[in-house]
Amino acid sequence: MNKRILIVFLLVSLPAFGADSEWVLQQSTLTYHVSHPLHQSEGVSHGAKGKGVCHAGQCEFLIAVPVKSFDSGDSNRDLHMIQVTRGAEFPLVTVRTRLPESDATASTINADLEIQFAGQTAQYKQVPFKLETKGGETHITGAIPATLTDFKIDPPSLLTMPVKNDIPIRVDMSWRPQ
Amino acid sequence: MLRNWSCNPLAAYLRFLVICLLLQVTPSLLAQTSSGVVRGTVSDESGKAVANAAVTATSTDTGQKQTANTGPEGTYQLDLPAGNYRLKFEAAGFKTLEISSAMVGGTVPEVVDGKLERGEPVNGNPAPAQQENLPNAPSSSTTAPSLSDLGLSPEQTQGNAREQALLDKRTHMLKIHQRMGLITTIPLIATVILGPGAGGKSEGTATRDLHVALGSLTGDLYGITAYYAIRAPRIPGTKKRGPIKFHEAMAWIHGPGMILTPILGAMAFSQKNNGEKVHGIAQAHGPVAIVTAGAFGAALLSVSVKF
Numbered sequence: 234m235n236k237r238i239l240i241v242f243l244l245v246s247l248p249a250f251g252a253d254s255e256w257v258l259q260q261s262t263l264t265y266h267v268s269h270p271l272h273q274s275e276g277v278s279h280g281a282k283g284k285g286v287c288h289a290g291q292c293e294f295l296i297a298v299p300v301k302s303f304d305s306g307d308s309n310r311d312l313h314m315i316q317v318t319r320g321a322e323f324p325l326v327t328v329r330t331r332l333p334e335s336d337a338t339a340s341t342i343n344a345d346l347e348i349q350f351a352g353q354t355a356q357y358k359q360v361p362f363k364l365e366t367k368g369g370e371t372h373i374t375g376a377i378p379a380t381l382t383d384f385k386i387d388p389p390s391l392l393t394m395p396v397k398n399d400i401p402i403r404v405d406m407s408w409r410p411q
Numbered sequence: 412m413l414r415n416w417s418c419n420p421l422a423a424y425l426r427f428l429v430i431c432l433l434l435q436v437t438p439s440l441l442a443q444t445s446s447g448v449v450r451g452t453v454s455d456e457s458g459k460a461v462a463n464a465a466v467t468a469t470s471t472d473t474g475q476k477q478t479a480n481t482g483p484e485g486t487y488q489l490d491l492p493a494g495n496y497r498l499k500f501e502a503a504g505f506k507t508l509e510i511s512s513a514m515v516g517g518t519v520p521e522v523v524d525g526k527l528e529r530g531e532p533v534n535g536n537p538a539p540a541q542q543e544n545l546p547n548a549p550s551s552s553t554t555a556p557s558l559s560d561l562g563l564s565p566e567q568t569q570g571n572a573r574e575q576a577l578l579d580k581r582t583h584m585l586k587i588h589q590r591m592g593l594i595t596t597i598p599l600i601a602t603v604i605l606g607p608g609a610g611g612k613s614e615g616t617a618t619r620d621l622h623v624a625l626g627s628l629t630g631d632l633y634g635i636t637a638y639y640a641i642r643a644p645r646i647p648g649t650k651k652r653g654p655i656k657f658h659e660a661m662a663w664i665h666g667p668g669m670i671l672t673p674i675l676g677a678m679a680f681s682q683k684n685n686g687e688k689v690h691g692i693a694q695a696h697g698p699v700a701i702v703t704a705g706a707f708g709a710a711l712l713s714v715s716v717k718f
Contacts, residue, residue: 271716282561293555299567307653309714312646316582321574323482324567327558352487354463354480385479392593392715 254334254410256292258283259370261406263298265379268397274310276303285408287334296328296406300350317389318351326350337371337410340364346377355383362404370407377402448520449513450488450572453481453500455527460485464502466525471495471512483558484570491515500525520576574646581644588639592711595632602626603704606697610679610689619683626676633669633707637662654713661710668703675699 261281267274280302285294300320305311315321329347336342343359362375380398381388388395453464464481468489481487481502493516500508505527513523558568602625609622640662651659675696679689689696 282563284556284560286556295556295558295561297558297561297563299563305653307655308649308651309653309655309658312578312649313582313585316575316578319488319575321578322486322488322570322572324570325483325558325563327483329555331555349463349480349482352479352482392589 254287256283256285256287256294256371256408256410258296259407259409261296261404263303263405264403265303265400266403267400269391270394271391274305274307276305276311276314278302278304281406283406283408290334292332292334292336294328294330294332298326298328300324300326313389317386318384320351323350323352337364338366348377348379348383351384351386353384355379370409373404373406373408375404377404446490446492447515448488448490449496449498449515449523450486450520451522451524453485453487453502453525453527455505455529461502461505461527464500464505464525464527467499467501468496468513468515469499471497482570483568486570486572488520488572488575498523498525500527502527504529506530577644577646581646584639584643588636588643591632591636591639595629595636596708596711598625598629598632599704599707602629603700606700610683610697616684619680623676623680626673630669630673637666637669657713658710661706661713664706665703665710668699668706672696672700672703 258281261279261283263278263281265276267276278298281296281298283294283296285292287293300315300318301311301324303311303314305314327349330344332342332344340363342362342364344362346357346360348355348357357377357379360375360377362373365372365374379400379402381396381400382398388398390396449468451466453461453466455461460481460483462481462483462485464485464487465478466481466487466489467476467478468491469476470492472494477489477491479487479489494514496513496515498510498513500510506529508525508527510523510525513521515521602622605618605622605625608618610619675693678691678693679696682689682693
């Protein structure tokens with residue numbers, strides 16, 4: 234009898250310890266900000282796709298955003314952005330990070346990000362994000378302190394004046410466990 | 412009458428200035444011959460693309476190094492000064508590959524593909540994957556999701572070198588368009604300012620000659636500016652949005668205006684030289700010029716300053 238109880242217990246508890254769980258990106262708004270002496274412009278993308286796979290208490294996340302999905306409201310600027318970031322040749326921005334599964338219940342997290350963009354890879358250490366869980370969804374907000382030099386992008390210029398090196402990217406994402 | 416105008420020595424001198432200006436404005440065009448591009452794809456023995464491989468070009472003349480990483484499709488590109496380069500391909504889990512010579516220069520990109528063999532790097536050191544030991548850095552575990560898990564379409568994941576080349580050409584031409592447009596503004600304003608003096612009751616011809624010369628210079632520069640905008644490649648599938656629509660709409664005013672203004676100006680010039688008062692359709696020279704200059708200014712501002 235005890236043996237049967239033990240087998241049932243092991244079968245029930247196996248998924249909790251051994252099997253993977255997954256997170257799926259439900260919706261996202263990523264916004265880059267560019268500063269120029271004559272302009273302050275922003276490009277917004279809602280086109281990110283993302284997935285997280287958790288195993289043994291660690292979750293690996295991958296988010297990919299098509300460079301062309303960023304819209305600044307000016308087609309000329311968007312085309313120029315795609316050109317300087319070599320977005321036709323490297324059409325995706327990918328972000329990878331690994332987080333402890335327990336972070337899902339935290340209100341703030343610090344993530345190490347590995348970003349591939351414009352044919353280059355850059356790492357950002359301990360980027361702070363706020364978390365809010367509501368209705369089974371986890372809402373994440375924060376900003377990635379990206380710069381043009383991180384990705385060896387020549388600063389575009391208007392009227393011979395180049396834009397600033399800083400291109401912070403605001404992140405607003407909703408994730409749902411599967 | 413047009414002959415008189417084109418023989419104006421001041422106009423000829425200013426045309427010479429245009430040529431000098433062009434030589435100033437187009438160094439980037441000339442610079443194309445002193446730099447070049449090396450690009451290619453890095454793959455494994457089975458032909459599968461190797462992403463995040465480091466490709467390092469070392470100049471055999473100066474020893475200068477430049478590195479690029481391959482994208483998800485295994486493609487890379489290095490923009491380099493012209494010369495001979497040694498290329499090194501490195502990726503985690505692969506042997507390092509070295510190509511001893513690649514000539515870079517001219518207008519055609521040098522294509523150098525790298526085929527990597529699985530195994531430890533030749534020098535025994537781990538490949539520079541730019542990975543530091545961060546507390547929660549991404550791992551290369553087998554559970555990590557891949558791009559294929561995200562449901563992206565092939566169009567979204569595959570690089571398009573041809574489209575990139577088209578975008579590069581477009582930007583290059585529009586940069587010249589922008590610079591030439593700014594330069595054109597200077598003689599344009601000067602011509603407009605001198606306009607009332609040139610068409611006034613004064614019998615002297617100096618102001619009129621200068622007005623004609625500056626107008627001629629403006630027309631030449633405008634033609635060059637327009638050429639670079641018209642000939643810049645169009646990118647298929649792009650829907651125009653934002654200030655560029657207004658910028659282009661203004662061209663339908665200042666474009667015809669830039670043709671009409673000198674024709675009317677030549678008629679007025681001829682009438683004045685014959686001692687006549689400007690009459691008939693030539694009287695429209697001033698108003699047409701003002702509208703043209705206004706449209707040109709509005710077009711410039713629309714893409715320069717955010718309202």
